[in-house]
Amino acid sequence: MSLVEEYDAGHVSPSACPACAVAPSAERLAQMSQPSHARLMLSLPTAHCAACMSTVENGLQALPGVQSARVNLTLRRVSVDAAPDVTAASLIPVLAGLGYEAHELDPGLLSATETDKQGRDLLMRLGVAGFAMMNVMLLSVAVWSGAGDATRDLFHWISAAIALPTVVFAGQPFFKSAWASLRAGRLGMDVPISLALVLASSISLFETFNSGHHAYFDAAVMLTFFLLGGRYLDHRTRAVARSAAEELAALEVPRATRLLDRVEEEVAISALAIGDIVRVRPGGRMPVDGVVTHGTSEVDRSLLTGESLPSMAAPGMAIAAGEINLTGPLLVRVTAAGRDSSLHRMADLVAVAESAKTKHTSLADRAARAYSPLVHILSFAAFGFWMWRTGGDLRYAVNISAAVLIITCPCALGLAVPAVVTAASGRLFRKGLLIKDGTALERLAEVDHVVFDKTGTLTLGTPKPVNLDALPPSVLGVALGLAGASSHPLAMALSKASDIAPAVLSDVQEVPGYGIEGRLDGKLVRLGRAEWVGATPAAQTATYLALGSETHAILFADKLRPGAEVAVAAMKAAGLKLTLLSGDAPAPVVDLAARIGIEDWQAGQLPTEKADFVKALQDAGHKVLMIGDGLNDTAALAQAHVSISPATALDAARTASDIVLLGQDMAPVADALRIAKQSTRRIRENFMLSGGYNVIAVPLALMGLATPLLAALAMSLSSITVSLNALRLR
Amino acid sequence: MEILTILIPVSLLLGGAGLAAFFWALKTKQYDDPQGDAARILKTDYDDRPKS
Numbered sequence: 001m002s003l004v005e006e007y008d009a010g011h012v013s014p015s016a017c018p019a020c021a022v023a024p025s026a027e028r029l030a031q032m033s034q035p036s037h038a039r040l041m042l043s044l045p046t047a048h049c050a051a052c053m054s055t056v057e058n059g060l061q062a063l064p065g066v067q068s069a070r071v072n073l074t075l076r077r078v079s080v081d082a083a084p085d086v087t088a089a090s091l092i093p094v095l096a097g098l099g100y101e102a103h104e105l106d107p108g109l110l111s112a113t114e115t116d117k118q119g120r121d122l123l124m125r126l127g128v129a130g131f132a133m134m135n136v137m138l139l140s141v142a143v144w145s146g147a148g149d150a151t152r153d154l155f156h157w158i159s160a161a162i163a164l165p166t167v168v169f170a171g172q173p174f175f176k177s178a179w180a181s182l183r184a185g186r187l188g189m190d191v192p193i194s195l196a197l198v199l200a201s202s203i204s205l206f207e208t209f210n211s212g213h214h215a216y217f218d219a220a221v222m223l224t225f226f227l228l229g230g231r232y233l234d235h236r237t238r239a240v241a242r243s244a245a246e247e248l249a250a251l252e253v254p255r256a257t258r259l260l261d262r263v264e265e266e267v268a269i270s271a272l273a274i275g276d277i278v279r280v281r282p283g284g285r286m287p288v289d290g291v292v293t294h295g296t297s298e299v300d301r302s303l304l305t306g307e308s309l310p311s312m313a314a315p316g317m318a319i320a321a322g323e324i325n326l327t328g329p330l331l332v333r334v335t336a337a338g339r340d341s342s343l344h345r346m347a348d349l350v351a352v353a354e355s356a357k358t359k360h361t362s363l364a365d366r367a368a369r370a371y372s373p374l375v376h377i378l379s380f381a382a383f384g385f386w387m388w389r390t391g392g393d394l395r396y397a398v399n400i401s402a403a404v405l406i407i408t409c410p411c412a413l414g415l416a417v418p419a420v421v422t423a424a425s426g427r428l429f430r431k432g433l434l435i436k437d438g439t440a441l442e443r444l445a446e447v448d449h450v451v452f453d454k455t456g457t458l459t460l461g462t463p464k465p466v467n468l469d470a471l472p473p474s475v476l477g478v479a480l481g482l483a484g485a486s487s488h489p490l491a492m493a494l495s496k497a498s499d500i501a502p503a504v505l506s507d508v509q510e511v512p513g514y515g516i517e518g519r520l521d522g523k524l525v526r527l528g529r530a531e532w533v534g535a536t537p538a539a540q541t542a543t544y545l546a547l548g549s550e551t552h553a554i555l556f557a558d559k560l561r562p563g564a565e566v567a568v569a570a571m572k573a574a575g576l577k578l579t580l581l582s583g584d585a586p587a588p589v590v591d592l593a594a595r596i597g598i599e600d601w602q603a604g605q606l607p608t609e610k611a612d613f614v615k616a617l618q619d620a621g622h623k624v625l626m627i628g629d630g631l632n633d634t635a636a637l638a639q640a641h642v643s644i645s646p647a648t649a650l651d652a653a654r655t656a657s658d659i660v661l662l663g664q665d666m667a668p669v670a671d672a673l674r675i676a677k678q679s680t681r682r683i684r685e686n687f688m689l690s691g692g693y694n695v696i697a698v699p700l701a702l703m704g705l706a707t708p709l710l711a712a713l714a715m716s717l718s719s720i721t722v723s724l725n726a727l728r729l730r
Numbered sequence: 731m732e733i734l735t736i737l738i739p740v741s742l743l744l745g746g747a748g749l750a751a752f753f754w755a756l757k758t759k760q761y762d763d764p765q766g767d768a769a770r771i772l773k774t775d776y777d778d779r780p781k782s
Contacts, residue, residue, distance in 0.1 A: 051773075053769060053773065073766030074765040131745050151734075
């Protein structure tokens with residue numbers, strides 16, 4: 001076997017090589033043929049109305065170099081065709097001027113959602129099945145209401161001419177997946193579906209040949225139509241989630257500024273090599289692991305470790321990818337890039353945790369596993385019984401066994417789950433929650449223990465000064481005067497927090513990594529780190545003001561995420577156990593736990609400790625919901641039964657979690673728990689409803705009393721009831 | 731009953747025309763932005779000539 005493969009590989013490679021050689025030149029040709037054309041994609045999260053579309057489109061089209069701009073309101077995006085010298089960076093301020101927040105999207109990452117081929121394909125098949133269903137039903141009604149002999153035969157023949165090509169074309173998704181599951185040695189839901197389609201079509205054709213009374217063409221196409229409807233709903237839920245998830249990923253255009261012979265150039269992160277020098281501006285995220293060579297600054301490593309206190313960065317100090325540079329520009333020598341960087345090592349940790357996670361069997365899978373064998377046994381039993389009873393009347397026995405298969409066919413079952421999941425995830429999407437995985441709702445409904453991360457999850461990661469009232473206004477004025485000169489998060493929070501007029505200072509300058517200094521009436525004043533101003537550091541996040549010899553501490557607390565209290569209270573009321581796990585120092589953790597009302601907390605947690613904690617809970621039989629945003633939570637997110645991360649989380653954390661919180665508000669998480677419980681209940685109800693129809697119709701079919709009219713009625717009634725039941729979700 | 735020879739082809743033809751229209755709409759990407767299209771007809775910046 002391996003010999004053959006080797007031979008094949010060797011055989012193929014020479015013929016594949018010319019194609020490889022041709023591809024780049026073809027690419028270059030394509031670039032040369034259209035040099036005056038570039039397509040830019042921007043995300044417009046706040047666009048929502050007709051006026052928004054006109055404003056954005058007209059505003060962009062008025063710019064020189066822009067050929068056309070078109071807003072897609074469903075995806076909240078604008079695509080711009082423009083001359084190559086127009087960049088997304090130059091369009092963003094224009095849109096900001098028009099009043100719209102815009103972000104550049106990486107078009108390469110979005111290509112998959114641009115043309116949703118699979119969805120269009122399913123919709124096309126659905127259209128064909130719908131057309132065939134209407135026409136065949138029209139003809140069938142005439143037969144059921146008593147058309148006789150030649151007319152009935154003619155109608156059956158016309159039905160056959162419509163139905164058979166339809167089943168062959170529109171039923172392909174079922175045939176393919178049934179074949180795949182049979183080859184894997186399983187009996188999926190698609191096996192009885194395909195069997196019913198094939199059997200119904202061939203029996204009906206046979207009956208039509210022999211001018212029989214009953215033909216099931218209408219049942220075959222109706223089955224195809226309803227099941228395709230379920231399949232399409234299922235696909236769309238997943239496509240919406242995928243496109244939104246892709247958009248989140250595409251927001252981070254992976255570029256770095258490389259310094260080569262004193263010349264700056266923008267390169268992709270993947271192009272960086274060890275030893276390169278990279279410039280990181282204040283506010284920028286570290287693209288690689290490295291060592292600082294020039295500049296001093298402070299870095300925020302809360303996404304990696306959960307620490308809320310910024311730490312110092314000076315020449316010779318190591319920094320890790322994912323940290324955010326706060327105050328001064330830094331030059332960094334790359335020590336590890338791409339695969340070897342700490343970001344990637346963390347991603348490997350996630351892969352390990354995910355493979356260890358026991359795969360969840362969805363309700364639909366469990367239903368199919370019980371249902372498929374039962375259906376087949378019933379149908380074969382009916383065949384055997386009637387063969388024996390009629391003394392070998394093959395035609396009659398096959399007819400009855402086909403009728404059993406058609407009536408039991410999981411038409412409603414195929415709709416039962418997708419209809420509920422679509423309704424639930426649509427409702428949650430409007431509330432600002434993105435369900436990435438179809439079974440996430442089922443898993444969320446089983447949760448009995450919730451584990452929170454602190455920084456960036458329960459808090460926003462934006463500090464707020466807490467003791468301004470304790471400071472005399474004159475002192476505060478000096479602090480504000482200094483803070484106004486810096487873009488450090490603490491300084492900006494301070495400037496925003498008070499409306500006292502800032503003192504007039506001279507010679508104000510920022511000392512990156514330390515703070516801001518200036519002169520008040522010739523006297524030196526400083527605002528910054530404790531050791532720099534000569535103060536004793538406090539236990540919590542703080543900045544220190546030096547006025548001559550006296551020092552003042554301005555304390556900060558992390559701002560609570562809006563809705564966090566509501567969500568925590570709702571979870572407590574629902575009887576869930578709550579735990580707060582943070583990588584931060586004990587003092588801020590105790591403070592937050594008390595403020596929000598979580599009794600069980602642990603501080604100073606390492607990433608592996610978080611994952612182990614979740615694992616220990618799971619081993620004890622608990623179902624854990626993990627809510628976190630940082631790299632240090634990623635392994636725990638992957639380990640947990642179900643996980644949620646905010647949209648501001650790192651890419652790796654979002655990938656590891658099942659649900660993404662799109663807005664800032666955390667209150668929807670409580671709704672999600674409620675809706676998840678409700679939707680699982682609806683799914684079970686739907687199974688019972690469609691089972692109920694079978695309990696009535698199957699005995700009739702077994703007794704040989706089933707007619708095509710009865711089959712059509714049972715099928716459409718049960719499909720409509722389960723769809724309506726799904727819509728009851730509130 | 732001879733009327734059937736006209737009515738059945740007519741009904742199939744009309745249904746087929748509907749199906750063809752659906753295919754055309756699908757192929758020309760008219761289902762890509764349902765929300766935008768719903769809002770676009772409410773735009774107030776009218777013009778009286780077709781877009782060149």
